[in-house]
Amino acid sequence: MTLEQILSSRPSPGKPRTYDFPHFERTVLPSGLQVIAVDVPNRPLVSANLIVRHGAAEEPPDLAGATILTARAMSEGTQRFPGVELIEAAERLGATLHVDASWDVVTVSVEVAASRLGAALELLAEQFEHPTFPDSDVARLREERLNDLLQVKADPRRRVDQAFNRTIYTAASPYGRPAGGDEESVPRLTPDVLRGIHRSVLDPRQAAVVIGGDLAGLRVPEIVEAVLGSFGEDAGAKAALPAALPKAPRSDSAVDHPIVRFYHRPGSVQTELRIGHVGLARRVPDFHSVQVMAAILGGLFNSRLQMNLREEKGYTYGIGAGFDMRRGAGPFSVRTAVQTAATVPAISESLAELRRIRETAVTAAELAAARDYLVGVFPLRFETPGAVVGALGGLFVHDLPDDELTRYRSEIEAVTIESIQKAAQDHIHPDRLAIVAVGDADAVAAELTAAGFGDLEIITEELPAGAEEVEEAE
Amino acid sequence: MTAPSVRFTDERLANGLRLIVSEDHLAPVAAVNIWYNVGSKHEVPGKTGFAHLFEHVMFQGSGHVAKAEHMALVQSAGGTMNGTTWLDRTNYFETVPSHQLELALWLEADRMATLMDALNQENLDNQRDVVKNEKRSSYDNRPYGDWFHKLQEHLFPPEHPYHHPTIGSMEDLDAASLEDVAAFFRTYYTPNNAVLAVVGDVDPAQVRAWVDRYFGEIPANLAIPPLGDMSLPTVLGAESREVVEDRVPLPRHFFGFRAPVLGDPRYDALEVAAQILAGGKGSRLYRRLVRDEQIAQDVAFFALGLIGGASIAAGQATVRPGVDPALVERVFEEELERLGREPVTDDELVRARALIETFELEALQRVDERADRLSMYATLLDDPEMINRQLGRYLAVTAADIQRVAAEVLRPDNRVVLTYMPATESASGAKNEETAA
Numbered sequence: 001m002t003l004e005q006i007l008s009s010r011p012s013p014g015k016p017r018t019y020d021f022p023h024f025e026r027t028v029l030p031s032g033l034q035v036i037a038v039d040v041p042n043r044p045l046v047s048a049n050l051i052v053r054h055g056a057a058e059e060p061p062d063l064a065g066a067t068i069l070t071a072r073a074m075s076e077g078t079q080r081f082p083g084v085e086l087i088e089a090a091e092r093l094g095a096t097l098h099v100d101a102s103w104d105v106v107t108v109s110v111e112v113a114a115s116r117l118g119a120a121l122e123l124l125a126e127q128f129e130h131p132t133f134p135d136s137d138v139a140r141l142r143e144e145r146l147n148d149l150l151q152v153k154a155d156p157r158r159r160v161d162q163a164f165n166r167t168i169y170t171a172a173s174p175y176g177r178p179a180g181g182d183e184e185s186v187p188r189l190t191p192d193v194l195r196g197i198h199r200s201v202l203d204p205r206q207a208a209v210v211i212g213g214d215l216a217g218l219r220v221p222e223i224v225e226a227v228l229g230s231f232g233e234d235a236g237a238k239a240a241l242p243a244a245l246p247k248a249p250r251s252d253s254a255v256d257h258p259i260v261r262f263y264h265r266p267g268s269v270q271t272e273l274r275i276g277h278v279g280l281a282r283r284v285p286d287f288h289s290v291q292v293m294a295a296i297l298g299g300l301f302n303s304r305l306q307m308n309l310r311e312e313k314g315y316t317y318g319i320g321a322g323f324d325m326r327r328g329a330g331p332f333s334v335r336t337a338v339q340t341a342a343t344v345p346a347i348s349e350s351l352a353e354l355r356r357i358r359e360t361a362v363t364a365a366e367l368a369a370a371r372d373y374l375v376g377v378f379p380l381r382f383e384t385p386g387a388v389v390g391a392l393g394g395l396f397v398h399d400l401p402d403d404e405l406t407r408y409r410s411e412i413e414a415v416t417i418e419s420i421q422k423a424a425q426d427h428i429h430p431d432r433l434a435i436v437a438v439g440d441a442d443a444v445a446a447e448l449t450a451a452g453f454g455d456l457e458i459i460t461e462e463l464p465a466g467a468e469e470v471e472e473a474e
Numbered sequence: 475m476t477a478p479s480v481r482f483t484d485e486r487l488a489n490g491l492r493l494i495v496s497e498d499h500l501a502p503v504a505a506v507n508i509w510y511n512v513g514s515k516h517e518v519p520g521k522t523g524f525a526h527l528f529e530h531v532m533f534q535g536s537g538h539v540a541k542a543e544h545m546a547l548v549q550s551a552g553g554t555m556n557g558t559t560w561l562d563r564t565n566y567f568e569t570v571p572s573h574q575l576e577l578a579l580w581l582e583a584d585r586m587a588t589l590m591d592a593l594n595q596e597n598l599d600n601q602r603d604v605v606k607n608e609k610r611s612s613y614d615n616r617p618y619g620d621w622f623h624k625l626q627e628h629l630f631p632p633e634h635p636y637h638h639p640t641i642g643s644m645e646d647l648d649a650a651s652l653e654d655v656a657a658f659f660r661t662y663y664t665p666n667n668a669v670l671a672v673v674g675d676v677d678p679a680q681v682r683a684w685v686d687r688y689f690g691e692i693p694a695n696l697a698i699p700p701l702g703d704m705s706l707p708t709v710l711g712a713e714s715r716e717v718v719e720d721r722v723p724l725p726r727h728f729f730g731f732r733a734p735v736l737g738d739p740r741y742d743a744l745e746v747a748a749q750i751l752a753g754g755k756g757s758r759l760y761r762r763l764v765r766d767e768q769i770a771q772d773v774a775f776f777a778l779g780l781i782g783g784a785s786i787a788a789g790q791a792t793v794r795p796g797v798d799p800a801l802v803e804r805v806f807e808e809e810l811e812r813l814g815r816e817p818v819t820d821d822e823l824v825r826a827r828a829l830i831e832t833f834e835l836e837a838l839q840r841v842d843e844r845a846d847r848l849s850m851y852a853t854l855l856d857d858p859e860m861i862n863r864q865l866g867r868y869l870a871v872t873a874a875d876i877q878r879v880a881a882e883v884l885r886p887d888n889r890v891v892l893t894y895m896p897a898t899e900s901a902s903g904a905k906n907e908e909t910a911a
Contacts, residue, residue, distance in 0.1 A: 003587055003691040007538050011580050013551065014573035017502035017675065042500055044835045075755060084765070087756045088821070094828035096754060111836060140768055147771045147795060150723035154617045270607070270615045301545040311542050314603025317611050337611045339603075369550050376552015376571055383501045384839045 019379040021405045022212075022388055027221040029229055032205035036392050037220035038212040040385045046114045046213030047386040048121060050128060050228070051393045053206040055104040057174045057249035057328060059197065062188060064174070065181015069141055069189050070197040071101035074108075076137035078130040086127055095120045097127055103179060103249070104327045104397050106201050111386060114214055118223055125227040131198065133191040145186050149178075153461070156265060156272040156438040157337070164274035164436040167261055168331060170252040175330065202232040206246065208396040212385035245399050251329035253278040255434050258454025263461065264441035271343040271439030272336075275350050277429055279332030282325040282398045288411040289419040290427060294322045295370040296420070297357045297428075298334060302369070304353050305334065313349065315342040323427075327398065332428065340440050344447045347435055351453070354433075357424045361417050375409045480844055480861050483678055484852070487686065489694045490666025494848045494858055495681050496673040498841060504575040504674035507567040507845035508582050509853040511669075512662035514642075515561050515635035515782055516701065520649065523605070523642015526559040527650055528658050530601040532566065533557070537588025541597055544581055551577055561636055562781055563853055569842045572675035576684050579672075583688035586668070589659055595652060602647055609641045617722045618894050621790075625730040628714040628890040629786060635704060636782060664695040671848040671858075674841035704782035708732065709888035716890075719897040724771060725799045727806065729789040730890035733883050736779035737855045742867045743875040744777045744787060744883060749826040750818055750876070751775040751809065752789070756825060758809050759791070769797045769805065781854050787883055799893060807886070814881030817873035827869050834865045 024038035056067040075097070077083045090097050095112040097120075108128050112120040152158040162178055169176030181189065209224050255277055280290065298305045298321025305319045315338045324330035334354070338346040382388050395404055441448075441458045449456060482496035514525045535541040548555045553570035555578075568578040613619040623639040630636040670689070672681050710732060734740040752759045752775035763770035775789040791806050793799045818826075837843045844861065851860040 004537075006687060006691070007580070007584050007587060010538070011576035013577065014575075016571060016573045019502050019571075043839060045832065045839070084756055084761065087754070088825060091754070091756050091825035091829055092821075094832040096829065096832075111832065113832070113835075137765075140765070143768075143794070144764075144771060147724060147792075150795070151617070154721060154723050156615060268615055270610045272615075300549055302542050302549070307542065310604055311600065314600045315607070317604055317608040337607070337615070339607055339610060369546060373549040373552060376550070376574075377554065378552070379502050379571060380552065380554065380569055383503055383841070384836075386836075 021382065024392060026402065029204070029221065029225050031229055031232065033224070033228060034208035034396065035221045035224045036208055036210040036396070037215060038210070038385075038388055038392060039215045040212050040388055041214050041216065043213050043385050044113060045111050045385065046117050046211060046215070047111045047389045048109065048117070048124065048209065048211045049389050049393050050108040050124060050207065050209050051396055052106045052201050052203065053104065053246055053397060054106060054201050054203065055102050055327075056179045057103045057326070058200070058246065059174070061171070061174070061177065062185060063193055064177045064185035065145065065179070066189050066193055066197050067101045067106065068180045069138075069145065069186075070194040070201070071099045071106055072141050073133050073138050073194055074099045074127055074131040074198070076134060076141070077132055078126050079132060080126060080130065082132070086123060090120065090123050093120050093123075095123070097124055099127065103175065103330075107393070114218070117211075117218065121223065121227045125231075128228070129202065129231045133194050133198070135191055138189070138191045138194060142186050142189055145180055146183065148180070149183060156268065156270070159263065160272040160274050160436055160438040163261060163263055163438070164276070164333065164434065165331065167259070167434045167436050168253060168255055168277055170254040172252050173250045173328075175249065175251055175326075175328065176254070204232045208393070210389045210392045210396070212389040212392070246327075248281060249328035251278055251281075253432070256432050258431065258433055258435070260435045260448065260454050260456045261437070262441050262445075262448065262456070262458045263438040264458055265438050266440055266442065268438070268440045269340060270337045271340055271437050271444070273338060273343075273346065273350070274333050274335055274436045275347065275354075275433060276331055276333035277433045278329050279323040280325055280427060281327060281329045283400070286419065286423050286426070289415050289423040290323060291374060292367065292370045292412065292415045293357065293420045293423045295374060296362050296366050297321050297353065300370060300373060304357070305350065308349055308353060309336065309338070309346055313342070313345070315339065315346045319350075340443050343437070343439060343444045344451050347453060348451065351430060354428055354430045358421070358428055358430070361421050364417065367415070367417055367420065371412055371415060374412045378409055480838070480848070482848060482858065484858055485682070487665065487690055489690065489692060490664075491685070491689050492669040492852055493682065493685050494669065494671040494852060495676065495678045496671070496844060496848065497676055497678055498673065499675045501841070502572050502675050503569060503841055504572040504578070504672065504676050505567065505569045505841040505845040506575070506578045506582065507565060507671045507842065507849045509563050509565045509669045509849035510662060511667045511853050512564055513560050513562045514638065514640040515704070516662065517635070517638070517642075520646060521654065522638045522646045523640070524646070524650055524654065524658060525564055526640055526642065527602065527605050527647060528655060529557045529559045529564050529566075530605055531593060531598065531655055532585055532589065534597040534601060535592035536585040537591040538584050539581065539592070541592070544585070547577060547581065553578065559640055561640060565846070565849065567842060567846065575672070575676055575681070579684050580688050582670070583692065586663055586665065586689065587692045589663065590656055593652065593655060598650070598652060598655060602650065605641075606644060606647055609644070613641060618720060618726055621728045621892060621894070624716060624718065624892050625728060625786065625788060625890055628716065628892075629710070629730050629732055629784070630706070634706065634783070635701070636780065661695060661698060664698070665689055665692050666694040666696070667698055669849045669852040671845040671852070673845040673848065701782070706732065706783035708784070708882070709885065710890070711887060713886050714890045715893075717893045717895055720894050721897055722894055723896060724795065725793040725896065726894045727791050727793070727799065727803050728892040728894070729806065730892075731787040731883050731888050732784040733777060733787040734879070735781050735783070735785055737781070737857075739867065740875070740879045740882070741777065741779060741785060743871045743879040746826050746830065746868060746871045747813060747876045747880055748775050748777050748787070749830060750822050751813065753826065753829060759789075759806065762809060763791060763802065763805055767805065769794055769802050773806070799895070803891065803893070807889075810880065810884040814877060814884055817877050820873075823873055830868045831865060834868070
């Protein structure tokens with residue numbers, strides 16, 4: 001055969017190997033703490049996450065940023081290991097302890113050789129239960145956050161994200177605030193405030209430890225109970241009460257008709273764009289239809305938005321769209337950066353795609369492409385224990401049933417053209433969205449006004465008061 | 475901990491294609507990673523950015539694959555894919571459910587054999603626009619965005635192929651023609667200039683049969699022009715400095731040094747040194763500049779392994795408001811120089827080794843990373859077995875090795891210092907408008 005003959009016949013797939021999401025065991029300790037263990041054999045490292053359902057969404061507005069700052073300050077020393085001694089002790093095990101906070105949870109995580117799991121968990125427990133929040137370190141972390149806010153203003157991508165969230169949510173919702181806090185709230189975050197947040201986080205009824213890796217010979221619940229079995233005040237007594245899921249945060253929309261907010265950044269060679277509105281929480285009945293719809297619209301490499309704005313028009317290096325699903329309704333957004341001259345056409349095309357996904361049914365080929373991708377890539381997502389542990393943590397955060405992941409592929413396969421269109425009509429709202437941009441307003445204002453996308457507001461902000469430096473440089 | 479052991483076969487087809495296959499049935503996943511021995515160092519003046527633009531063209535279809543169909547076929551198979559271009563090389567990769575491996579091999583073969591059958595001016599123009607937007611979003615519209623390009627200019631003389639950025643210049647991108655694409659393809663995208671690694675849930679005999687079938691008839695190019703001599707003096711000879719005014723709120727220093735090439739044991743020592751200097755909150759630079767003296771907002775130090783005359787060691791520190799940038803620079807440099815003056819402590823070495831061991835084990839868990847490294851070591855060092863030796867080399871680094879390499883590399887006459895300063899009002903018209911408005 002010639003090379004031409006060989007290459008002109010496309011290979012067909014072989015027989016798929018069966019894949020099942022790894023089996024896991026859930027145990028509830030007397031304190032109420034859940035332990036989820038998942039055996040992923042023949043991996044050298046074990047991944048352990050301690051997750052508490054007490055995220056930044058719980059904090060009062062005047063203390064915005066307190067949870068994330070608490071998480072950061074938990075690495076600044078404990079009673080037994082002041083300063084960086086805890087970090088050093090973990091490093092001797094080849095481990096890095098990470099403390100992170102999101103809108104939904106605080107997570108302490110570690111990845112370590114299976115033989116050192118016990119020792120690493122002891123350090124994890126020490127860091128979780130006994131941080132001291134020294135005045136000087138908390139003051140330094142506050143300063144670092146305030147400096148970071150200066151950097152946000154100079155970085156169009158971060159600036160547009162912050163402006164978009166502030167635009168689409170009302171002040172009653174935490175999601176409109178920067179999760180790390182703003183210039184007003186951060187100075188209020190004293191060590192006592194952080195200690196208060198930390199006490200709330202020490203609630204075993206809202207906590208789970210997820211451990212994955214080669215667990216042969218390890219009695220995981222006993223190991224966990226020995227080091228983390230008794231944190232929290234009156235843990236045992238409280239455990240008798242049902243562990244109600246914390247209330248979902250408010251996510252009221254501030255937008256009831258199309259609006260445009262354009263932040264003027266003179267001389268920008270691109271416009272950073274976010275187009276969207278308040279979206280969905282993770283726990284929605286049509287989750288799988290939404291996933292397939294979002295993949296077709298702006299998730300796949302060959303999504304409608306990508307094919308139109310990148311592969312046909314060349315306006316951008318990349319464009320995506322999707323739902324950031326949290327315990328409350330996170331944002332739905334189209335996200336891209338386009339060359340300045342293409343700003344208005346790029347907005348027009350994006351809006352056209354939002355209308356099209358609602359108004360015309362997707363084709364059978366589009367459905368197949370998205371469905372086959374989401375189903376086929378499922379095993380690839382869980383190659384490592386860390387990825388498996390992360391997914392199981394998600395079940396706990398959103399209080400999803402144990403078979404959520406094992407059902408995932410059949411649920412995706414059950415999605416239809418009709419259910420996709422219904423999801424688009426129910427959850428994408430071109431009649432009440434915000435278009436938020438950071439770019440050179442002088443270059444596009446006339447065209448933008450003429451386009452009439454919605455109420456237009458052009459905002460010129462002073463660049464941040466890195467003022468000291470500017471004066472110095474002069 | 476068990477040392478990683480990656481078993482693989484290493485063969486060459488008659489047309490010169492190097493095939494490396496590693497079997498691992500833990501997950502039903504297979505990774506394909508093909509490295510072409512061509513990077514931005516092969517570009518000539520006036521044609522910068524071409525290797526990378528070409529990488530984009532490789533996704534615009536080939537003889538039996540339509541524009542954008544490569545992505546569609548891989549994703550519908552449940553796979554992921556991409557390509558990357560760097561100074562020394564260009565690579566393309568797919569990770570797929572293992573029963574879809576043949577598709578990935580066929581896709582790579584089709585574009586190696588028949589790319590030019592599909593290329594047209596419209597697709598080239600479209601990807602030129604996409605790449606120009608990539609340059610804008612990754613560099614031009616980003617605070618401090620051009621630091622690495624400036625470092626390249628200072629570290630390598632104008633005639634050296636590492637002097638210019640991989641993304642290229644707008645003018646050169648505009649000038650790229652279909653003829654340039656065709657010539658580049660004929661010259662470099664040939665089986666004898668490529669390494670193909672296949673890792674995961676695969677049958678090596680079956681892989682060899684498929685590779686013979688799809689790649690075996692693609693002709694070699696026996697006249698690949700050799701690169702010129704890229705050797706360089708080991709040190710710059712004199713410190714090189716630049717102050718850059720940019721729209722940034724905080725000053726930031728970037729530091730650069732010529733360093734030993736990848737594969738040199740001193741390069742391994744430099745990687746361990748970087749871990750001790752700036753790897754996490756227990757590191758020297760973080761502790762002194764961020765935590766104790768509180769003069770920097772953040773710090774970093776790392777090595778970028780290259781083979782053409784020198785690697786790059788680089789660092790950065792963002793200056794806190796109200797702090798004299800000169801102080802931050804002095805303290806940062808003091809720590810680098812101290813590393814060359816006195817040995818690191820036993821405890822620092824123990825911690826660095828333990829962390830590096832975990833990082834390596836973590837990275838090698840994934841089949842795509844193993845495929846990438848096998849192709850990398852084969853392409854850059856002609857030594858894929860390095861995948862099993864690299865960790866041992868890191869763990870063998872001694873305090874004396876670190877002190878020696880620090881003294882050789884991190885010295886003032888081998889140093890580039892870029893200082894980004896918040897732009898003054900007179901620095902640009904744009905700035906004037908903003909403050910006036």
